[in-house]
Amino acid sequence: MANEVLRVAMAEKGETVESLAAKVGVDPKTAGRWLTSGRIPHPRTRIAVAEVLGRDAAELWPEPYRRRDLPWFRPWAELEQDATSIRSYQPLLVPxxxxxxxxxxxxLATGGLLAPAEVEQIVASRLQRQSILAATVPPQLIAVIDEVVLRRLVGDRAVMAGQLAHLAALAELEHVQVRVIPADGPxxxxxxxxxxxxxxxxxxxxxxxDNQLRxxxxxxxxxxxxxxxRWESVTGEAFPHRRSIELIREVATTWR
Incomplete structure (x- = not known):
């Protein structure tokens, strides 16, 4: 099935199959298949093409993005599925x-900014994303968080106790590291x-x-x-992995 949306977008930008292929680093025959047979390129290539054409990747290839999370997050969710390693720094929330x-x-429900149905859709999608950690060949995940993440109330005390217990359990997996930056650090x-x-x-x-809008x-x-x-800098401020797990378990007891 031909991709007419892609064809129109290329025409508007004056791009040929050959010029587009050169700009995104693929063989012209590969780019040609996107038009004639509706082939869907690799997530990273989709993003590159969208940047060249000034379009949203989900507009050019909607099928891979028929997910339930926020539209602007979908391209990253696709890349996340292919990643061999993920390094995440979060100063305010659990990743x-x-x-x-x-x-x-x-x-997601805080402040009532999202409708309850939308909250449930995004929660379901977020839980689905987590399946990569249980894959046959999972990515290496290293998460660095600030100690305030462990101590600031989200939901209620039961939610926090469950979250910290879950965090400590995941941190015991061979391919997952969680490191905590102490609150008394500069x-x-x-x-x-x-x-x-x-x-x-x-x-x-x-x-x-990420920011307040998208x-x-x-x-x-x-x-x-x-x-x-910056990653090297923040990891230098964090406790080692084992000490971080100990701290997570210590703080978890305060929420029970």
Whole structure:
């Protein structure tokens, strides 16, 4: 089935199969198949094509994005599925891949900004994303959080107790590390905001930034390298893995 949306978008930008293929680093025959047979490219390539054409990837190839999470998050969710390693720094919340159902629901329902049905849809999608941690070949996940994440009430005390117990259990998995930056530490570079770094099977590294409105995928190598330096900085402030698990378990007892 031909992809007419892609064809129109290319025409509007004056792109041929050959020029588009050159810009995103694929063989022209591959790009041609996107038009004539409706083939769907790799997630990273979809994002690159969308950037060249000034369109949303979900507009060009809607089928892979028929998920229940927020539309602007879907491209990153697709990349997450292919990642071989994920490094996440979160100063205020437990990372989504490590959240319990109760914690995720409490976060999303806060302030009444989302309709209850939408909250439930996003919670379901977030739990589905977590299946990558149980895959036959799961990604290596390293999460760095600030101690305040363990001590700030989200939901109620039962939600927090369950979340911290879950976090400690996941941190015992061979492919998961959780490291905590102590609350009595000084200001550090990570407090400027959360970020995630992902490495794909071909060695490409991408990043994800989140804010109050929407998320942004970062593909520029210089920007990704800058975030990599920030990652090295924040990990230098964190407790070692085993000490972090001990702290998580200690704080969990205060929520019971």
């Amino acid at each position: 989504g891949l490590l959240q319990t159902e109760g914690y995720a629901r409490a976060v 200001w550090h570079t990570g407090l400027a905001g959360p970020f995630v770094l992902a490495r794909l099977p071909d060695g490409t590294e991408l990043a994800y930034l 998320g942004q995928i970062v593909s520029d190598p210089l920007d990704v390298a800058s975030l990599g330096r």
